[in-house]
Amino acid sequence: MGLAIFYVLAALALASALMVVSRKNAVTSAVYLVLTMTAIAGLFVQLGSVFIAALQIIVYAGAIMVLFLFVIMMLNLKSDEFGFDSRVFRRLFAAALGVILLIQLVMTAARFPSPPGRPADMSVGDIGAISRKLFYDYLYPFEIVGVLLLAAIIGAMVMARRRSEGQEEE
Amino acid sequence: MAPLGHYLVLSAMLFAIGVWGVLRNRNALIIFMSVELMLNAVNISLMAFSSYLSDYSGQVFIFLVMAVAAAEVAVGLAIIVSIFRAKDTVNVDDVSVMKW
Numbered sequence: 001m002g003l004a005i006f007y008v009l010a011a012l013a014l015a016s017a018l019m020v021v022s023r024k025n026a027v028t029s030a031v032y033l034v035l036t037m038t039a040i041a042g043l044f045v046q047l048g049s050v051f052i053a054a055l056q057i058i059v060y061a062g063a064i065m066v067l068f069l070f071v072i073m074m075l076n077l078k079s080d081e082f083g084f085d086s087r088v089f090r091r092l093f094a095a096a097l098g099v100i101l102l103i104q105l106v107m108t109a110a111r112f113p114s115p116p117g118r119p120a121d122m123s124v125g126d127i128g129a130i131s132r133k134l135f136y137d138y139l140y141p142f143e144i145v146g147v148l149l150l151a152a153i154i155g156a157m158v159m160a161r162r163r164s165e166g167q168e169e170e
Numbered sequence: 171m172a173p174l175g176h177y178l179v180l181s182a183m184l185f186a187i188g189v190w191g192v193l194r195n196r197n198a199l200i201i202f203m204s205v206e207l208m209l210n211a212v213n214i215s216l217m218a219f220s221s222y223l224s225d226y227s228g229q230v231f232i233f234l235v236m237a238v239a240a241a242e243v244a245v246g247l248a249i250i251v252s253i254f255r256a257k258d259t260v261n262v263d264d265v266s267v268m269k270w
Contacts, residue, residue, distance in 0.1 A: 006172035010180045017184055017207055021191030026199045033203050036184075040210055043180075046171070047221040052229055056213075059236045064206065064243050071247045072199060075254050094193030098186045105182030114174045115222045124221050124229070133226040134233065141230075145237040152241035160248040162255070 005046060013039035026072045030065060037061040049125045177218035184211035198250050198260040202243070209239045 016035040023029045037060040044053035134142055184207060191204030213232050220228025254260055 002171045006176060010176070013180070014183055014187070017187045020207060021187055021194060021200070021204055023200075024197075026197055026203075029200050029203050033206065036207065037210065040214060043177070043214060044217055047177070047217050049217065049221070049229055052217060052232055055233070055236060059240060060206070060210070064240060067243055067247060068199065068203065071251060074251065075199075075260065077197075077199075077260065091194060094190055097193060098190035101189055102182060102186035105185060106179055109175060109178035109182055112174070112178065124224060124226065130226050130229050130233075134230050137227070138230050138234075141234055145234055148241050149237060152244045156244040156248040159245070160251050 002046065006043070009039045009042045009046070012036075013043070026077065027069070030068050030072065033068075034061050034065050037065070048123060049130075051125060051127050051130060174218055174222045178215055181211045181215040181218070184208075184214065196261050196263055198253070198262050198265075201262065202246055202250070206239060206243070209235055 013036050016032045016039065019032040020029045020036060023032065037056060041053040041056040041061070044050075044056055188204045188206075188208035188211060191207065192201050195201050195204065213235055216228040216231050216235070220226065220232075250260055253265055257265055259265070
């Protein structure tokens with residue numbers, strides 16, 4: 001049963017990921033990316049952490065994708081302006097590089113000895129345990145991420161700001 | 171539960187699809203989405219290791235990856251918006267020069 005659910009969610013994630021990279025219209029890609037994120041959240045639930053699954057939905061499928069859709073809407077692009085690289089050599093190169101990377105990653109994954117899996121009575125979804133790990137063992141990374149987010153807010157505001165008339169570009 | 175290898179192979183496949191998307195697309199927005207796809211692929215393997223090794227560190231890393239992804243998207247989209255204001259396009263082939 002668990003295996004069947006895994007295969008359904010994995011197939012959904014892979015199919016929608018392929019749609020993300022193969023559509024020309026950015027809005028279509030964005031909606032398929034939401035589907036991918038949701039399927040991945042399902043996998044997180046199956047792996048035993050409802051907390052991370054909820055974060056995945058809220059942060060990725062919610063906040064980040066809304067940001068993407070807002071920017072797509074703001075830019076108001078014509079979808080047929082793009083298309084993929086017309087040079088056949090480049091497209092073949094991209095596909096070949098992807099396949100080589102996939103083979104390398106799968107070979108590496110296959111070499112990793114499979115652990116027996118956690119015992120059924122042991123949970124990894126305990127939010128208390130996650131927060132103890134986060135606020136004791138990884139306190140400094142957590143603080144640094146806070147500073148990073150602050151820097152990102154300021155950076156985004158500075159870069160997206162419309163230059164006023166009197167302020168000449170350098 | 172599916173064996174650990176299944177999750178790792180799924181993660182590898184999603185990552186490779188993301189790389190392919192970055193190399194293949196010319197639309198800066200779709201390239202960004204492919205980068206998000208790669209970050210998510212890594213999250214899957216972190217979560218799988220966390221679950222199979224009964225170690226919460228993987229989930230803390232996912233938390234940090236999500237924060238970095240959010241920061242990256244905010245700054246990246248701001249860059250795309252300002253490129254669009256300057257050049258009226260988000261095609262990466264048209265913005266291949268550093269200075270013009």
